[in-house]
Structures are given as C-alpha cells and as structure tokens.
Amino acid sequence: MIDTQRFATENLDDLKLDSPTRxxxxxxxxxGYSRFLVENKIDELAVLQLNLFREIKPPLFRYFxxxxxxxxxxxxxxxxxxxxxxxxxxxxxxxIENSLRNWLNNQLPQISRNQIEAEDVTVISLIRRxxxxxxxxxxxxxxxxxxxxLNEIDxxxxxxxxxSLKLLLKLQQDLYEQNQKLAKIGNWVWDLKKNIYxxxxxxxxxxxxxxxxxxxxxxxxxxxxxxxxxxxxxxEISRENKTPHDFFYRIILPDGRxxxxxxxxxxxVDSNGEAEMMFxxxxxxxxxxxxxxxxxxxxxxxxxxxxxxxxxxxxxxxxTGKYLFMNRAIESLLGYKMETVMEDGMNxxxxxxxxxxxxxxxxxNRQAIExxxxxxxxxxxxxxxxxxxxxxxxxSYRWFNTHGTVFERNKSGLVEKIIYVSMDVTDQLKxxxxxxxx
Numbered sequence: 001m002i003d004t005q006r007f008a009t010e011n012l013d014d015l016k017l018d019s020p021t022r023x024x025x026x027x028x029x030x031x032g033y034s035r036f037l038v039e040n041k042i043d044e045l046a047v048l049q050l051n052l053f054r055e056i057k058p059p060l061f062r063y064f065x066x067x068x069x070x071x072x073x074x075x076x077x078x079x080x081x082x083x084x085x086x087x088x089x090x091x092x093x094x095x096i097e098n099s100l101r102n103w104l105n106n107q108l109p110q111i112s113r114n115q116i117e118a119e120d121v122t123v124i125s126l127i128r129r130x131x132x133x134x135x136x137x138x139x140x141x142x143x144x145x146x147x148x149x150l151n152e153i154d155x156x157x158x159x160x161x162x163x164s165l166k167l168l169l170k171l172q173q174d175l176y177e178q179n180q181k182l183a184k185i186g187n188w189v190w191d192l193k194k195n196i197y198x199x200x201x202x203x204x205x206x207x208x209x210x211x212x213x214x215x216x217x218x219x220x221x222x223x224x225x226x227x228x229x230x231x232x233x234x235x236e237i238s239r240e241n242k243t244p245h246d247f248f249y250r251i252i253l254p255d256g257r258x259x260x261x262x263x264x265x266x267x268x269v270d271s272n273g274e275a276e277m278m279f280x281x282x283x284x285x286x287x288x289x290x291x292x293x294x295x296x297x298x299x300x301x302x303x304x305x306x307x308x309x310x311x312x313x314x315x316x317x318x319x320t321g322k323y324l325f326m327n328r329a330i331e332s333l334l335g336y337k338m339e340t341v342m343e344d345g346m347n348x349x350x351x352x353x354x355x356x357x358x359x360x361x362x363x364x365n366r367q368a369i370e371x372x373x374x375x376x377x378x379x380x381x382x383x384x385x386x387x388x389x390x391x392x393x394x395x396s397y398r399w400f401n402t403h404g405t406v407f408e409r410n411k412s413g414l415v416e417k418i419i420y421v422s423m424d425v426t427d428q429l430k431x432x433x434x435x436x437x438x
Contacts, residue, residue, distance in 0.1 A: 017093055017163070024155055025092040029148040034087035036139045037132075042084070046077035048131050058123035063111055075110065080131075087156070096160055100167055118168055125161040129153060184284035188265075192239065192275050206261070206284045208253055224250035224258065234263075239275050242267045248285065260289040312400075312422040315407055318369070319416060321345045333424050335393030354389035354397055361388050365404075372406050372415045387425075399426045 017025075037045060050072050053061050064072060086095035102108055103116070132153045136146050186203030190196075197214050204210070207222060223231050227249040238245040244266045251259050265280020312333055315325040322345045328338050334352075341348050353361060368384040383405045389397040400422050408417040 016097065017159075021159060022093050025096075025159060027087070027090065027092065027152045027156070029145055030152040030156070031088050031090050033132075033136070033139050033149045034084045037135065038081065038084045038088060041135050041138075042077060042080060043073075045080050045131050045134075046073045048134060049076045049080065049127055052127045052130060056123055056127070058120045059117045060111065060115065060120040063115060079109075092156055096163060099160075100163065103164075103167065116168065118165060121161055121164045121168060125157045128157050185281050186283075187281050188279065190278040192277055203282060206259070206282060207251070222251040222253070224252055226250075231263075235278075238265065238267060239278065242269055242273075242275055245280070248289075259284060259286045261285060310423075312420070314420045314422075316346065316418050316420065317416065318418065321347070324417065333422075334390060334398065349390070352391040354391070357388040361386055368404065369415055369418075373413075398424050399429050401425045 050069065053072075054065075057065075064075075083095060086092060106112060108116075133150060136149055140146055140149070184202070184206065186200045186206055188200070188203060189198045195215075197219075199214055209217070220228060220232070230247075231249045234245050234247050237243070244264070246264050248260060248262050251261060253259065262283040262285040263280065264283075265278055267275050268277040268279070270276040309327060310329060310332075312329045313325070313327045314323050316323050323342050326338055326342055330336055330338050330341055336348075350358065364384075364386055368382075372382065383403050386402045386404065387399065388402075389399055392398050402420050402422040404418055404420045406415050406417075407419040410416045
C-alpha cells in the first residue's frame with residue numbers, strides 16, 4: 001500500500017523552487033498588470049481561454065467538453081482569478097508550489113492527478129501566454145513597460161511549465177516503479193560496447209541487493225550452479241545471432257534461498273548491423289513456479305491414485321469431443337493404450353461398442369444430457385447408468401456398467417464436461433447366469 005501523504009511530501013521536497021528560480025519570479029511589472037486584469041478583464045479572459053481550449057483541444061479537455069459554456073467559463077474564471085491574485089500579491093512562488101501540492105495530493109478541481117499528460121502542461125502554458133498578452137496594449141502605451149510585462153509572463157509560464165513537467169515525469173516514474181514492484185518485474189539495459197549495465201530499482205529488490213553499482217558486482221555468482229552455463233549460452237546466442245531470448249533460470253541469494261527468474265530480452269544493432277545494446281526484463285517467478293510444482297504434484301498424485309483403481313475413470317468434454325483425463329485401467333480392462341484412446345476421443349469407443357448396443361447407448365446418452373440441461377437439475381446432479389459391450393483387444397466382447405454424471409457446466413448452466421466410471425461386469429454376469437442354471 002502506498003502512503004500518499006508521504007509520497008506527496010517526498011516528491012514536493014524534490015520539486016521545491018531553489019533560490020535562483022525564486023529570484024527569477026520576483027516581478028516588477030506583472031503585479032500591476034495582473035491587478036488591471038482582475039479589475040477589468042477577468043470575464044473576457046475566461047471566455048478567451050475557453051475558446052483557445054476548444055480550438056487547440058489538449059487531451060485534458062476531453063473530460064470537460066460535454067459541459068455547458070456557462071459552467072466552463074465559471075470554472076475558468078475561478079482558476080484565472082486565483083492566479084491573478086497570486087501575481088498581484090507578488091506570490092508566484094507560493095502559487096506554483098501550492099499547485100504542485102494539490103496535484104500531488106490529488107486535490108485538483110474536477111480531475112484526477114493521473115489524467116494530466118505532458119501535452120496538457122505545454123498547451124496550458126501556451127494558452128496562458130496568449131490570454132495574458134491580449135490586453136497589454138490596453139494596459140500601457142509605454143513600450144518598455146509592455147516588453148517587461150511580456151518578459152515576466154514568459155518567465156512565469158516557462159518556470160511553471162518546467163516544474164510541472166518535472167513533477168509529471170516524477171509521477172510517471174513512481175507509478176512505473178510501483179507497477180514493476182507489484183508485478184515483480186524489473187528492467188535492465190546492457191551497453192555491449194562499453195560493457196555497462198543499468199538496472200531498475202525492482203531488479204535490486206529481486207536480487208535483494210543494496211542500490212550499489214552493479215557493474216562492480218559479479219552477477220554470475222548469483223546463478224544456480226546447474227543453470228550458470230545455460231544462462232551464459234542463452235545470452236551469448238542472443239547477442240551473436242541478434243535474436244530475442246526468453247528463458248527461466250535460478251539464482252541463489254547469499255543466505256542460501258533460491259529464486260526462479262523469467263528472463264526476456266532483445267538486441268539493438270548499430271548502423272553497421274553490429275550488436276550495440278541489449279535490453280529486457282527479469283521477473284521473479286518463484287511464487288508461480290512453486291504453485292506450478294504443487295499443481296504438477298497434485299496432478300501426479302491424482303493420476304497415480306486413479307491408475308490404481310480397477311475401474312475405468314474418464315472426464316469427457318462435450319464441446320471438443322476429447323477426453324480431458326483418463327486413468328490407465330483401459331489398458332488392463334480392454335488392452336488398449338491410454339494415449340490412443342485420449343487422442344481419438346469418443347470416436348474410439350464408438351468403434352468398439354457392440355453394434356447391437358451402439359444405437360441404444362447413443363440415444364440413452366443423448367437423453368441423459370438433455371435431462372441434465374433442463375432447469376431445476378442444476379443442484380442435484382443425477383447419476384446415470386449404462387450397460388453395454390466393448391470389444392477387447394483380443395477380439396472378445398466384455399460387458400461394462402458405466403455411471404456418468406455432470407462434471408462441469410458452462411456459464412449458461414449447460415453441461416460441458418462429464419465424468420464416467422466404468423466397471424467390467426462380464427464375470428459377474430456369467431456367475432449370475434450359472435446360478436440361474438443351477
């Protein structure tokens with residue numbers, strides 16, 4: 001979580017106007033001209049400002065263009081009034097710093113802090129210059145005074161624009177770094193000709209290093225011994241062939257902890273086609289790798305348990321006609337390779353069902369799905385039983401009982417996946433027949 005108050009304070013401290021800049025804002029002619037504008041021209045200034053906004057259309061204006069002219073003129077008049085009063089009272093420094101503080105604290109009227117773009121800053125400076133210059137000739141006929149006013153207007157807008165762009169860059173950098181921190185992704189640049197690296201802050205956090213000069217650090221010493229040669233070869237291939245790279249590797253921190261990183265990068269060539277620079281990203285993939293391993297372990301465990309079960313277990317996708325899961329009981333029960341059955345899907349079973357049972361089973365299966373899709377059956381999923389004969393790999397037919405039920409539904413509540421459990425009941429049926437005969 002970001003402490004917005006501390007964030008604003010720290011950034012504003014960096015952006016406070018220094019003494020030379022404050023001295024440049026010590027105006028002599030602009031205060032009197034500003035008082036003249038407040039007393040005589042403020043409404044005209046507001047209208048002129050709105051017309052210029054509609055004409056130039058900076059990005060920020062899209063948040064206001066649907067409002068009425070009366071509302072926009074009122075908002076403009078209020079902003080101009082504050083600025084002119086600050087200039088009249090010879091407080092341009094306070095005005096600029098208060099504006100920056102309101103921006104950092106997200107207290108700008110009508111808009112959010114992050115809605116301001118660089119073009120907005122430059123266009124607002126341009127509009128201020130134009131509206132302030134408009135009435136200079138009506139204020140004074142003295143050429144030197146007019147020149148002084150124009151110079152001071154340019155001085156104020158230039159300083160205000162510069163400090164605002166500096167703040168905008170700072171905000172974007174902080175936002176970028178926060179995004180990197182959340183995603184655990186850092187970026188790097190490698191000047192191949194000078195053999196100089198530069199890292200973002202997030203990379204220092206990933207490697208848990210102090211913010212020192214990485215060019216004085218043996219980065220390869222962090223590589224896992226089993227991955228070190230692989231990392232070096234991948235980077236060399238990328239550099240020599242001038243191709244992107246994308247791979248995973250492990251690092252070991254000084255305290256022995258291990259991390260898995262995802263490396264991606266590209267090569268920049270010079271005018272002669274020689275590799276000049278490499279740049280890319282590193283993402284801390286340790287958490288994802290741990291989850292991935294847990295999923296693989298769970299999948300392996302489930303598969304092992306299912307393979308020990310004497311019944312055939314399968315999950316079937318109605319949309320694709322393919323099996324999503326199957327245990328190896330098919331091999332012991334019918335003599336077919338599980339991989340073959342998985343690849344061919346339902347077509348495989350359609351080919352080995354006894355011809356006398358095929359039409360009946362297809363109709364029973366269709367009816368079961370239709371009933372499961374009826375409203376009211378979404379909570380208690382009914383288990384349906386089928387009996388039929390399947391052709392064994394040795395050429396004989398075996399009787400099976402299959403129990404099927406809904407495994408998963410789609411967003412519309414319709415059956416999408418079904419789970420089947422099948423048992424070979426041939427020997428049971430023979431035993432029952434023999435008992436009846438006796």
